[in-house]
Amino acid sequence: MLQTSHHPMLNVAIKAARAAGALINRASLDLEALRINTKSPNDFVTEVDHAAEGVIIETLLGAYPDHGILAEESGRTHGNKHSDYVWIIDPLDGTTNFIHGLPVYCVSIALAFRGKIEQAVVYDPTRNDLFYASKGRGAFLNDKRLRVSKRTRMSDALIGTGFPFRRGDNFKRYVKMFEEVMQHCAGLRRPGAAALDLCYVAAGYYDAFFETGLQPWDLAAGSLIVTEAGGLVGNFTGEADFLHQREVVAGNPKIYAQLVTMLAPYTRVIKEEDAAAPAAPVAEVVPAAPAPKKRAAVRIKKDDSGNASA
Structure with a gap:
């Protein structure tokens, strides 16, 4: 075998x-x-x-x-x-x-x-x-051998996600994100196992995936499978440090870049005191997935009004 x-x-x-x-x-x-x-x-x-x-x-x-x-x-x-x-x-x-x-x-x-x-x-x-x-x-x-999909238009993209479900998760923020992504893509799916969702991106079943609130063990294996299939994985602002940020975007390079543009305003890059809270032991590992070979061509800055501009 x-x-x-x-x-x-x-x-x-x-x-x-x-x-x-x-x-x-x-x-x-x-x-x-x-x-x-x-x-x-x-x-x-x-x-x-x-x-x-x-x-x-x-x-x-x-x-x-x-x-x-x-x-x-x-x-x-x-x-x-x-x-x-x-x-x-x-x-x-x-x-x-x-x-x-x-x-x-x-x-x-x-x-x-x-x-x-x-x-x-x-x-x-x-x-x-x-x-x-x-x-x-x-x-x-x-x-x-797996390869990510070749779709380039958000309007054709099938995107996976996961709903936040624990007390203390920011549901309002999520619902806004969900609404925005849903209106721009061909469909949104939520099967309920993030590690498999990442594999579905690698296999091209989805064009991209995003979720908040995930732990390192949800992401560690799937993130390597995505990058080895030619995809990108990062946090909502497109940086490679997602494993401890409790937010992740993965996708083929073209859809990933568009999704990051859309999700960047919703980022909540974890502050050190947050990271030190319940999941303290995790911080010892820092197994960030391989940084994308080509950094996604999207850098997001927020202006004073909180609007994102690429």
Whole structure:
């Protein structure tokens, strides 16, 4: 099944993702039996998240005992906190869909070396689809090379998004953004698993994607898969530092540039005191995705009235 040309670390990540996917598939057959703990309203965590994360960490540390781990459910309680290599894991992205039996969820595993993402795997267990990338070697779905779409007009573009859903999210700001993007594009989609959404940009199913409020483990793997497929990933002002900004735009270069122009007025580049709040451990990693080779040709400045001008 596996190509022998894969990087050995990618092979281990694929093995871990498939093991977690098998566990998730088994659990999906008996959803009633799951005990659900609510982390906070609308933010579910199940036994399955924990079990899947456990099997991933066991597989990764079994192969690389001296590597570090940053995982959604257990934070940094495993692995070597001082390693240059850090695995960034979301064992089940799309938990709410999973709990409802809606088959849109995935396992996301990325490896950062000194803060740069080098290996990425996103596995969709309901379709047995494996998206993966190694830095500099392209992005693939199963064994097929991925390229972002070639559409250039916003009016033709299909764009993915995710709604904010936690208390404290800025819904009003989001609704304004949503309204503006919706009026300019061919359609807006919201399946509910950001890691898969990024893979859909890489595969050209979407022309672009944007979301606010995401954590590094939602973005780490998908962002490398997008850039290796020829796409761009950044924050709402087009800079490459999106992993800790809780806002992300990804797309083919042409649609990305247009979307950044549209979203820049809504940016909320996180201030240091915000970043130090609940997600403090994340700040240690800083695995910014590879900066776009060509910086998007859009630089946004706000004038005093708050209007954006390119």
